[in-house]
Amino acid sequence: MDLLEFAKGPALQVAAYILVAGSIWRLIGILLLKEKPDYSEPRQSAGLLAALKVIYTRSFTAAPFKAATLYPKMLAYVMHIGLFATVFLFVPHIMFFEGFLGIEWPGLPNNIIYLLGVAAVVASFALLVRRLTSPVLKLISNFDDYFSWFVTVLPLITGLMIPVRMGLRYETILAIHILSVALLMIWLPFGKLGHTFLVFVTRGTTGMVFERRGAKT
Amino acid sequence: MTTEQESLAPPSPFHGNVRPILNEVMHAIDRLLETDEPTTIDLAGLPFGPGELEHLEAALGTGELSAKLDALGTSRIRETAYPGVWWLEHRNAFDEVVGRYLEITRTPEILSSQDADIIAGRARLEDQFE
Amino acid sequence: MKRTPTVGEVLRAKGVSRRGFLKYCATTASILALPPSMIPRIAEAIENARRPSVIWLSFQECTGCTESLTRSASPTVEGLIFDTISLDYHHTLQAAAGDQAEAARHAAMVENDGGYLVLVDGSIPTGNPGFSTIAGISNVDMLKETVAGAAAVVAIGSCAAFGGIPGANPNPTGAVSVMDLVTDKPVINVPGCPPIPTVMTAVLAHFLTFGAIPDLDKHGRPMTFFGTTIHDRCYRRPFYEQGKFANTFDDEGAKAGWCLYKLGCKGPTTYNACATAKWNSGTSFPIEAGHPCLGCSEPNFWDAGGFYEPLSTGNFDSGEKLAGAAVAGVALGAVAAAAGRRRQAKFTKEG
Numbered sequence: 001m002d003l004l005e006f007a008k009g010p011a012l013q014v015a016a017y018i019l020v021a022g023s024i025w026r027l028i029g030i031l032l033l034k035e036k037p038d039y040s041e042p043r044q045s046a047g048l049l050a051a052l053k054v055i056y057t058r059s060f061t062a063a064p065f066k067a068a069t070l071y072p073k074m075l076a077y078v079m080h081i082g083l084f085a086t087v088f089l090f091v092p093h094i095m096f097f098e099g100f101l102g103i104e105w106p107g108l109p110n111n112i113i114y115l116l117g118v119a120a121v122v123a124s125f126a127l128l129v130r131r132l133t134s135p136v137l138k139l140i141s142n143f144d145d146y147f148s149w150f151v152t153v154l155p156l157i158t159g160l161m162i163p164v165r166m167g168l169r170y171e172t173i174l175a176i177h178i179l180s181v182a183l184l185m186i187w188l189p190f191g192k193l194g195h196t197f198l199v200f201v202t203r204g205t206t207g208m209v210f211e212r213r214g215a216k217t
Numbered sequence: 218m219t220t221e222q223e224s225l226a227p228p229s230p231f232h233g234n235v236r237p238i239l240n241e242v243m244h245a246i247d248r249l250l251e252t253d254e255p256t257t258i259d260l261a262g263l264p265f266g267p268g269e270l271e272h273l274e275a276a277l278g279t280g281e282l283s284a285k286l287d288a289l290g291t292s293r294i295r296e297t298a299y300p301g302v303w304w305l306e307h308r309n310a311f312d313e314v315v316g317r318y319l320e321i322t323r324t325p326e327i328l329s330s331q332d333a334d335i336i337a338g339r340a341r342l343e344d345q346f347e
Numbered sequence: 348m349k350r351t352p353t354v355g356e357v358l359r360a361k362g363v364s365r366r367g368f369l370k371y372c373a374t375t376a377s378i379l380a381l382p383p384s385m386i387p388r389i390a391e392a393i394e395n396a397r398r399p400s401v402i403w404l405s406f407q408e409c410t411g412c413t414e415s416l417t418r419s420a421s422p423t424v425e426g427l428i429f430d431t432i433s434l435d436y437h438h439t440l441q442a443a444a445g446d447q448a449e450a451a452r453h454a455a456m457v458e459n460d461g462g463y464l465v466l467v468d469g470s471i472p473t474g475n476p477g478f479s480t481i482a483g484i485s486n487v488d489m490l491k492e493t494v495a496g497a498a499a500v501v502a503i504g505s506c507a508a509f510g511g512i513p514g515a516n517p518n519p520t521g522a523v524s525v526m527d528l529v530t531d532k533p534v535i536n537v538p539g540c541p542p543i544p545t546v547m548t549a550v551l552a553h554f555l556t557f558g559a560i561p562d563l564d565k566h567g568r569p570m571t572f573f574g575t576t577i578h579d580r581c582y583r584r585p586f587y588e589q590g591k592f593a594n595t596f597d598d599e600g601a602k603a604g605w606c607l608y609k610l611g612c613k614g615p616t617t618y619n620a621c622a623t624a625k626w627n628s629g630t631s632f633p634i635e636a637g638h639p640c641l642g643c644s645e646p647n648f649w650d651a652g653g654f655y656e657p658l659s660t661g662n663f664d665s666g667e668k669l670a671g672a673a674v675a676g677v678a679l680g681a682v683a684a685a686a687g688r689r690r691q692a693k694f695t696k697e698g
């Protein structure tokens with residue numbers, strides 16, 4: 001078995017098991033927790049709509065913080081949009097998803113994907129520089145932050161290396177890319193990257209609690 | 218033309234493989250003018266879609282001079298519309314193309330009489346006097 | 348050992364002029380995929396090269412490789428090379444049979460000891476020796492006996508190079524490749540199902556011209572032909588970059604000649620010269636005919652996933668195991684939640 005067969009086969013498979021089991025483990029573990037008793041009188045009934053509203057509104061910065069957070073917010077948007085496009089709108093990736101989902105969707109031309117990918121990498125590095133230079137951010141950052149950054153940026157870089165090649169053979173660099181994705185999949189449920197799915201739980205919960213208390217959301 | 222023929226016709230000869238070659242030819246002309254260095258481009262090693270080779274040939278056009286060589290099959294040596302740019306096509310005894318080259322030079326080497334052949338020819342001429 | 352004439356002498360005896368010889372060298376450089384600037388060196392080397400003796404052994408094969416070589420539509424260039432080699436044994440092509448054929452093989456081996464080339468097509472069964480025999484000799488024995496005095500071995504086709512279809516799962520005959528058995532001689536692999544005719548002759552021409560084996564990649568393939576992928580030399584590559592793909596074999600994209608990646612093209616991971624050398628006397632190659640590359644010159648191409656599965660498809664063996672992982676996740680989550688609830692209860696009691 002060569003490296004590419006290993007990457008496409010066992011490595012990706014084990015990573016998929018861990019991603020699925022780990023994500024469900026964390027979700028169920030949180031969703032089945034007992035709700036804290038709230039003895040106060042509810043101001044309004046807090047339904048699913050309130051949760052959805054905050055999931056949406058928290059995508060934008062509240063007015064008082066806009067000026068202060070413009071730079072990191074902008075970078076985070078570039079990074080997240082770039083990441084989304086490279087993962088879900090690159091045609092070979094769509095073929096990968098189609099392989100087990102059975103459905104496909106339209107993709108973007110490769111050159112646009114390369115551009116977005118490079119933008120995401122640049123934004124990621126800018127965010128890392130910010131984390132390392134801001135005293136406050138540096139203080140509150142731990143291994144999880146840096147490792148999560150690393151496993152997210154690694155597949156982006158290895159993926160962008162495929163068209164550039166850099167003296168490596170296509171199948172070798174492709175195998176390295178897939179292995180780096182496997183690493184991301186394995187780490188995703190456990191560290192701060194869990195926000196990929198937990199972001200909806202946390203925002204939703206916040207929305208419902210605030211609604212119940214009549215706070216502005 | 219029937220619709221069937223239309224659908225079978227190559228959709229477009231332009232896959233973008235001709236322009237880079239023309240660009241390389243232009244740089245080769247510069248080299249020839251500046252340093253007298255000739256260039257040979259082996260067209261067999263380059264990717265061509267359906268119709269693109271013909272497109273390249275048409276783009277280069279036909280110049281003033283063309284020659285036919287009979288050695289191990291026919292070869293055509295022809296100057297293109299751009300002086301100094303020669304189109305060489307070697308065919309075998311079965312009239313199949315075995316090599317295509319662009320030579321950017323003043324005279325392709327294969328047009329010159331070769332010493333070995335001149336010597337052999339002189340010997341044949343000498344035999345006439347016996 | 349009799350003195351063999353040089354290639355220059357052979358050509359001059361045929362009345363070939365110096366101009367014709369230069370033309371021959373130019374086309375040789377072209378099939379060797381060498382830069383035209385090498386032509387003078389090639390001319391000098393070919394002028395003085397001597398005819399090597401070649402013994403061709405056919406084992407578990409379909410004769411497709413021999414068909415490819417002999418039916419190649421430009422016989423004169425190849426023909427010239429074959430005029431300049433001495434093909435002393437090829438049991439499909441030779442007129443001699445039985446004892447006479449074997450005698451010819453032995454004579455060539457004795458006469459050219461240490462200097463002849465062995466070309467092999469087909470894989471070699473290591474199970475029952477009776478699976479494949481020639482003149483009552485098992486393939487393994489014939490290979491070992493013949494290779495002993497050879498200068499080098501050329502494995503022609505994917506069967507000889509990597510085991511090919513006989514060696515594909517479940518490999519009933521225990522078929523192996525030439526390089527699995529020959530470890531003390533240089534082995535040049537010329538894979539493909541079949542290989543490109545000019546690539547086969549080019550390897551011989553290279554040996555003839557330079558008296559040495561060409562540079563090889565990690566799979567033992569000559570770098571000049573197996574150094575770049577089909578994808579890198581494909582005329583449809585611009586469509587890949589533009590995101591224009593054929594989705595089925597008869598849609599508008601297929602008719603417009605767009606990229607065949609989605610239809611399972613293995614071009615990006617296949618190292619071969621089809622995209623430029625082309626087939627059938629330079630007519631086209633599979634992608635130009637509208638079919639994705641199968642990757643036939645790569646090791647184990649037969650077992651490397653479906654021909655029509657896109658290259659980026661993962662090799663997941665079953666959805667059930669993934670469902671099993673989901674169930675395991677639910678169980679782990681429930682345990683974690685129970686532990687969390689106990690902690691919560693303790694906390695609220697204390698608080």
